[in-house]
Amino acid sequence: MRPHETLLSVPPCSPSTLPETWPEGAAQELARRLGERCVWSQAVREQHGRDESPFVDVPPPDAVVMAQSVEDVSAVLAWAQEFGVPVIPFAAGSSLEGHVLAVQGGVSLDVNALNAVHAIHTEDMTATVGPGLTRKQLNAALGGTGLFFPIDPGADASIGGMAATRASGTNAVRYGTLRENVLALQVVLPGGEVIRTGTRARKSSAGYDLTRLMVGSEGTLGVITEVTVRLHPLPEAVSAAVCAFPSVLQAVQCTTAIIQAGIPIARVELLDAATVGRVNRHAGLTLPQKDLLLMEFHGSPASVAEQAQAVQGIAEDLGGLGFDWATRPEERSRLWAARHNAYFAGVQSRPGCRVITTDVCVPISRLAEAVQAAVDEADAAGQPYFLVGHVGDGNFHMGYLVDPHDADEIARAEALNRGVVERAIAASGTCTGEHGIGLHKRDFLRQEAGEAGVALMRAIKAAIDPKNIMNPGKVV
Template sequence: MNAPVVPNSLRRPVPAGFLDALKAYFGARFSNAQAVREHHGRDESPYPPMLPDGVVFAESTEEVAWLAKQCHEHRVPLIPFGVGSSLEGHLLAVQGGISVDLSGMNKLVAVHAEDFTATVQAGVTRKQLNEEIRDTGLFFPIDPGADASLGGMAATRASGTNAVRYGTMRENVMSLKVVTADGRVIETANRARKSSAGYDLTRIFVGSEGTLGIITEVTVRLFPQPEAISAAICNFPSLQAAVQSVIEVIQMGVPVARVEFMDTWAVKATNAYSKLDLQESPLLLFEFHGSPAGVKEQAQVVQEITRDNGGMDFQWAEQPEDRSRLWTARHNAYFAGLQLRPGCRSSTTDVCVPISRLAECVGQTAAELDQASFPYTIVGHVGDGNFHVLMLLDPDSPQEWEESEQLNQRLVQRALDMEGTCTGEHGVGLHKMEFMLAEHGQDALDLMSSLKAAFDPHNILNPGKIIPQH
């Protein structure tokens, strides 16, 4: 597939002896083997592989700090790597350099159940955290689908299926331990629930995609496990009817925990991939959290709203194993979609718009995609105005790539015209950089560039990402 030309694609030369110095310090936890470099030079984006010159498997903040100091002194790019599940080219070594794999930093540092917080190393995944705190009666709600690392989720400002009720990583990260470009180690905040002491460094690093510092520890909020949980499926005669129902549910103030949309093609793909028998029409997946009486009341209100929009009666999934199977299938919708066109390469995109404009945006997008020369699916965390498009492309067809990019550009422009954003949760990486000027304006981009220069004067931290460079 002919992916677009990548800005600043010239690799920086690695100084003589630099890789040998890393080998001497890290021993077997440094590798420049081709297979290891290839694993760390690709993600789920449509871009071709861009390999680092070597990979370090770090096990402590001190090791990351030592590595950052060496890279800073020798002007060698340094790219953080979590589990490799990003969709917009975040971890690709555009200018070569060293990939620092944080997956080995996977320990819970502290759980303060009485304060509803946990501090974890950056490589801890969301599933691991919830498994290890299960006996406390608490859980961590941010669920982007993939079993992403908490460090990666903070770096990309992830959200997911529970964001409509519990918020995103922006709201749920209380503090970070960060290694700066020159190897210093800072704590962005303490565990107090609020502070007015100085600049909010935590929020600066959340969503910075490894361009301002390397996150090595994350302190997150925890929530009580709900007393009662129910999940329901509701099918609709049309895409617009389903999305309009979501708008009315949110505007009514019903505290749904999750509300997910799947178009007909996504449902068909999910049935085939996950061996389900869902009715193949646009549908919403709801989950309700609370007391038994509260869950029942929420469900009744939502059922009335969906019926008014042509929705069918709820199909319930109340047993834990049924809910788990349903949400696992939803999380696997990406991989299910790929099976609609075996051998394809996907180009995924997401936007987020004010909830009042959601039906209009989704409807216009689907109408355009219906005329495309390739198959597609639409899914979305529509409770907060966010939806995703998966375009299934022939990897040997530059024409399909170009067509998909034009559709993506029109989708983003449509969202911006509706006072939305070019990405609700995928992040910027490489693929969304071209839209930053239209969304933020030149003055704001100049300020971001100044911030980047102050935090990373030699431009070694994940260079060539987020801010368009000329």
């Protein structure tokens, strides 16, 4: 499916026609139950009908509910079950795969106001928060505790959205993904029933793992209204470095060697030379415009020095052109902010473009060949792109910069994307290491999991959400 194609069953509509798109009396009943928290204005609906995906022609949701409490969420889902109207959870709106788009109309359920820090248990190293709280807000609340929340996908995403998409990011090579860092959830099921999954205990063998079922469900099984996450001690010492390489292949080979040597590096990120140039212009930096690895080391002063020395030796053996150290906190922050802004630097380099982005993840032994093949194909096709990667765990992104109204260019970028994904799956990898399936990767999920696997997922979906009101059209 091309990015400008959608699965629409509800046409664009004005507030005056909204009641006619739903069963008789549905709009009036929603307004009665939710009052002023139910918003019909075109501007608010359009705000909730966009994300960072390449899908640009999807009409906005029919209405937006600004939930103020778990009771509001429960009321919306009970109403939706009664009238058969779709509900799409919405928080930061930073999705890259169309997760929050109302492709079958319905209600966008905004949970941003559910952003409280309910509890911080420093001795247990856990925090319980609302789904609308962002990762930066959580880390600000942890100031003075000696703890931090390490999952860093780049965007200041909401914790609930990160859990729903099983998010990852730059720190995953050392601290894991959301899957490893969520202990418990509160979830509102279709129909309005509120359940709790998991506990604050570090492990459990009690029944089916409902927490893991909901983490990564992308809003298709319920609405996450509370998340209990693991916290980690702030490292005693932190050191960051930039190392240039003559080629992308050598940079990736260095990463593979670092991981295979068992060095507990905290971050290792790849940027190709063209992306470095865009980042320099966007962020006012002077990074060497070569294929780069950005690295960070955590631990005691002695262990950080030992890690850095070992990595320097590996880099030199593989053609590394020297380390440029960022030792002060403000230097490190600027460096990682620049890495996180690589996406926006790419977009800025081609005004009006949208990004079709890959996020495949492959076994570390197959990473170099996967990255090299993706670069070679894009260069041969003449398709503008940027390349970044959380290469420490085998995850990389090709961001194809496309004119969203040029069907031929979109088709070319989608063909390149398909090639990247199919090679990853053939290498025993995955079509998505962190962004999720959403709208864009449903065909790839079928290739990866097989028809029987997808059928089982559909059976789970049907058992929990028999009326298909939860974010329909996504995942399965």
